[in-house]
Structures are given as structure tokens and as C-alpha cells.
Amino acid sequence: MNMRNPFSDLGIDEDRILQDEPMARHTSFRIGGPAAWFVTVINEEELSAVLRYLTENEIRHMLVGNGSNLLFADAGYDGVVVRLGGEFQDAAVTGGVLAAGGACLLSRAAAAACEHGLAGLEFASGIPGSVGGALYMNAGAYGGEIKDVCVRARLMTPDGTAVYECDAADLAFAYRNSALQQTGEIVLRADFALTPDDPAAIQARMQDLNERRTSKQPLNYPSAGSTFKRPVGGFAAALIDQAGLKGTRVGGAMVSDKHAGFVINVGGATAADVLELMQIVSDRVYEMSGIRLEPEVRIIP
Ligand SMILES: Cc1cc2nc3c(=O)[nH]c(=O)nc-3n(C[C@H](O)[C@H](O)[C@H](O)COP(=O)(O)OP(=O)(O)OC[C@H]3O[C@@H](n4cnc5c(N)ncnc54)[C@H](O)[C@@H]3O)c2cc1C
Known part of the structure; x- marks a missing residue:
């Protein structure tokens, strides 16, 4: 350019x-x-x-x-x-509400909530995203989703000309989806309404979830988490496993042996490797089950 x-x-x-x-x-x-x-x-x-x-x-x-x-x-x-960056990484607690900047990591937001004895963000502590990315995707894990805790957001229009606040209802959260994917508005800050609880109990729940994550997910390899969305009536990882695709490789990209839902970069993978592997997985699962998997990973052309 x-x-x-x-x-x-x-x-x-x-x-x-x-x-x-x-x-x-x-x-x-x-x-x-x-x-x-x-x-x-x-x-x-x-x-x-x-x-x-x-x-x-x-x-x-x-x-x-x-x-x-x-x-x-x-x-x-x-x-x-x-x-x-900068002020967008901040998190502050007032009463039962945690206000976190768009670039605040979910791990940091969850830790801040825990320090203040506020429960509700435990599910998010191991998701390696930012608050903005998590609202955009309505990120979720272990039965929790951003939509369960987010009550308000401060947004900027994509052209940078206006800033306003909206209620969570305006964000139309759905499974790995939000209105932000259509509007392109930018999350400057999000407010999460949380519930008072004992910090030690909150900490124990976060630790338990993170241990479950570490035992099930190939976190020692670079990846983008679940490659495909959960299809209606099934689980992507289970379908990929049933299609015998664990360990399938294209170049440096591989379907994880540990968790079939993850395509991992085992060394020097290119985007072309990942896309070819995703196509193979999608086609094989479709042939086997009639279910067409949809990417969860956002592909930037
Ligand atoms: C090991 C691993 C485990 C994972 N586990 C989970 C899981 O359990 N559950 C889950 O839901 N996801 C999981 N993910 C996927 C990922 O962490 C989430 O989708 C997360 O919400 C992405 O946030 P991010 O900040 O990294 O966004 P990015 O990947 O940087 O961006 C994603 C999209 O969000 C947009 N965006 C980013 N910031 C903003 C903003 N401030 N305002 C508006 N739009 C914005 C971007 O433009 C982009 O379109 C996992 C990923 C990995 C690597």
C-alpha cells in the first residue's frame, strides 16, 4: 500500500x-x-x-x-x-458492576472481579480474548456467555464520528454472534453486572475451569481456539473425531489429537495450509453426517 x-x-x-x-x-x-x-x-x-x-x-x-x-x-x-491500548485496557469496579475497556483482557477482567468479590466472569477467565473481541463474538465457555453478564456498552461508530452508550439488548447477542458483526461499531468499554461472592470461592471456580481447559485443549500449540462453530444438533469436535480426522495434516496445520475442534499450528503453518485443512474437515464431516460446519475463526482475506 x-x-x-x-x-x-x-x-x-x-x-x-x-x-x-x-x-x-x-x-x-x-x-x-x-x-x-x-x-x-x-x-x-x-x-x-x-x-x-x-x-x-x-x-x-x-x-x-x-x-x-x-x-x-x-x-x-x-x-x-x-x-x-492505553486507557482501553483499564478495568474498574463500582458497586456490583465491573467496567472494562475494550482492550482489557478477559483474564484481567475476571481477576479484577474476583479481587472485588464479584462472581459471574469465571467462565471467561481462560478465554484468551479482549473485552471488545468477546462482545463481538459473544464469547462463551462452560455454560457461561458474555450475554449473561454484559449489561451496557460504550461504542464508537465505525467512522469515528460519534460515541454513545447502549443496553446489552441492543447488541442482539446470540451464539457466537452480536449486532457488532453487522454494524462494525467499536467497543470502547463494557459494563458487566456481577454477583457478590467469596473471593476464595470465585478463585477456586476459575482454577477448576482453567484446569479443565488445560487438560482438554492443546494450549501448548498456537491456534485460534475452536475452528468451527457448534452446529445445530451436534458438536463440531465430536463430528470431526467421528470422521477420523484427528491428526490430519496439511503442511504445518493439523487437527489436534487432543481436541478435534482445534486446528493447531505445529510449526510454520501458513494460512493456505489452515484453509485447505478446514476445507478437508468440512467436506469429510459433511459426507459423513450431512452437517456443514461453519468457521468460528474469522478469516481475513
Ligand atoms: C486457546 C484458545 C481458546 C479459546 N477458547 C474460547 C472459548 O472457550 N470460548 C470462546 O468463545 N472463544 C474462545 N476462543 C476464541 C477467542 O478467544 C474469542 O473469540 C475471543 O472473544 C476473541 O477476542 P479477541 O480480542 O482476541 O478478538 P480478535 O480475535 O482480535 O478479533 C475478533 C473480532 O472481534 C473484533 N473486535 C476486536 N476488538 C473489538 C472491539 N473493541 N470492538 C469491536 N470489535 C472488536 C475484531 O475486529 C474481529 O472481527 C479461544 C481462542 C484460543 C486461541
Whole structure:
């Protein structure tokens, strides 16, 4: 992309403007070619200025959270990747409500809730995403989902021109879905209504869930978590296992032996490897069961 650096003029510090930045460095899959520009903004004013500029100049751009549900192409991203940092990473508790910035990690939000004796976010403590990414995906685990605890969000329009607050009902949360996937609005902050409880009991529940996660999931390999969504009337991992696909490999991408729902990067996997493997898995499961699996991982062309 032949674009001079406009971000310094917009007030962004030089050390937060990266050119030709490999997305493999910013994704849990450790896959992805360079983004033409990778910019970290630390407050609402900077985010607004950057989004206005990119919109007015019709420059391709997208927001990343913690990069734990993304597959970037090997050719990279011919545009601007924007990441939230600074004040967006904060979390604060008032009464029974935890207010967490869009870039606050779920592990941090859950830990802050626990410290203040607030239960309800235990399910999220082991999900390696940010609050913004978790609202976008309505992330969930072990019977809990973001929609159960999120009551309000502070959003910015995709063009950076307006900021407003909305109730959770406006976000239309559904299984791994939210209105944000259609609107492209950006989560600046989310409020979670939690329940008072003994911090030791909350801590014990988080530890139990994280032990279950570690025993079942191939966390020692880079991945993007569950590759496919749970289909109606079944479980993706069980279907993939029944189709005999555990251990199936394309290049450096492999269907995990430990958890068939995960495609893992066993070393040097490319996005092309992952996509080819996903196609094989999807076709074989379809032939076996008549169920067409839908990707949960967001594929960035
Ligand atoms: C080992 C592992 C285990 C996992 N386990 C689970 C699990 O148990 N349950 C589960 O649901 N998921 C799980 N995931 C997937 C992933 O962690 C979640 O989907 C998470 O919500 C993604 O958050 P993120 O910040 O990494 O978002 P990213 O992957 O960076 O982005 C995902 C999408 O969210 C958008 N987005 C990011 N931030 C914002 C924002 N502030 N405002 C608006 N949009 C935004 C991005 O534009 C992108 O489209 C797992 C992943 C891994 C690697």
C-alpha cells in the first residue's frame, strides 16, 4: 500500500505506528503476512481521529483485539490494522458492576472481579480474548456467555464520528454472534453486572475451569481456539473425531489429537495450509453426517 504515514500528524506517537508489521506477531495462530500499517491508539480522541481519517480517505482498515480468533492471509493485509491500548485496557469496579475497556483482557477482567468479590466472569477467565473481541463474538465457555453478564456498552461508530452508550439488548447477542458483526461499531468499554461472592470461592471456580481447559485443549500449540462453530444438533469436535480426522495434516496445520475442534499450528503453518485443512474437515464431516460446519475463526482475506 502506497500511503505515506499520516498517523504522526494525527498525534500518534512514532513507537505506536508500525509499517509492514507481520500479523503473525499479533495473532494466537502465529500466522499472517504483514499489515501495511499497524497502529495502536490509547484513548477515544486518537481512535476517533484515526477512524475519521481512514474513512474520509477510503483506506481499508480493521480493528484487532487480542488476535485470538483471527486468521490473516499469508499475503498480509493491504490496509491499516488498528489496535486499542492505553486507557482501553483499564478495568474498574463500582458497586456490583465491573467496567472494562475494550482492550482489557478477559483474564484481567475476571481477576479484577474476583479481587472485588464479584462472581459471574469465571467462565471467561481462560478465554484468551479482549473485552471488545468477546462482545463481538459473544464469547462463551462452560455454560457461561458474555450475554449473561454484559449489561451496557460504550461504542464508537465505525467512522469515528460519534460515541454513545447502549443496553446489552441492543447488541442482539446470540451464539457466537452480536449486532457488532453487522454494524462494525467499536467497543470502547463494557459494563458487566456481577454477583457478590467469596473471593476464595470465585478463585477456586476459575482454577477448576482453567484446569479443565488445560487438560482438554492443546494450549501448548498456537491456534485460534475452536475452528468451527457448534452446529445445530451436534458438536463440531465430536463430528470431526467421528470422521477420523484427528491428526490430519496439511503442511504445518493439523487437527489436534487432543481436541478435534482445534486446528493447531505445529510449526510454520501458513494460512493456505489452515484453509485447505478446514476445507478437508468440512467436506469429510459433511459426507459423513450431512452437517456443514461453519468457521468460528474469522478469516481475513
Ligand atoms: C486457546 C484458545 C481458546 C479459546 N477458547 C474460547 C472459548 O472457550 N470460548 C470462546 O468463545 N472463544 C474462545 N476462543 C476464541 C477467542 O478467544 C474469542 O473469540 C475471543 O472473544 C476473541 O477476542 P479477541 O480480542 O482476541 O478478538 P480478535 O480475535 O482480535 O478479533 C475478533 C473480532 O472481534 C473484533 N473486535 C476486536 N476488538 C473489538 C472491539 N473493541 N470492538 C469491536 N470489535 C472488536 C475484531 O475486529 C474481529 O472481527 C479461544 C481462542 C484460543 C486461541
